[in-house]
């Protein structure tokens with residue numbers, strides 16, 4: 001299934017597909033159905049997801065926090081290359097600034113939060129008050145034991161779990177939750 005927004009972009013002269021998040025494939029299809037262009041997004045862990053948000057999903061604005069300076073530079077260059085000016089890529093140190101970066105924003109501010117970097121359980125805990133009611137939280141590798149303290153905080157939320165069925169990543173799970 002392909003969103004009408006993506007089809008519309010494919011029809012634009014000169015457009016070529018850039019990339020997609022490193023999530024379980026079916027979860028990306030679900031997100032492409034759910035994400036709306038007016039959305040404000042926060043992400044931990046930059047990569048092809050960052051470009052996807054800005055260039056393919058065309059969200060109104062996104063903040064992506066990264067701890068690795070080489071990876072930050074690479075992704076920054078990619079955003080410039082594709083003229084994506086709606087995404088702010090931020091370099092922040094692990095152990096405080098990185099995990100707490102979302103607390104600079106108002107409560108109930110973000111429509112979507114992607115947790116796909118370091119220290120995911122701590123990031124997730126900081127994210128919850130800053131996610132709108134009805135907003136979506138995505139945790140990649142939600143099957144990992146060390147993220148369980150974060151997942152526990154989402155008990156009772158509407159959720160979808162997408163599990164990779166085979167190959168190197170068998171069992172890898174991308175979870176999507178909707179805040180009540």
Ligand SMILES: C[S@@+](CC[C@H](N)C(=O)[O-])C[C@H]1O[C@@H](n2cnc3c(N)ncnc32)[C@H](O)[C@@H]1O
Pocket residue numbers: 020021022023044045046047048049050066067068071116117118
């Ligand atoms: C799973 S990756 C994030 C992927 C991104 N959210 C996506 O879906 O495309 C998590 C972290 O890996 C780190 N990383 C560093 N070097 C990398 C590399 N060469 N390839 C992939 N990830 C790298 C980055 O710090 C990044 O935040």
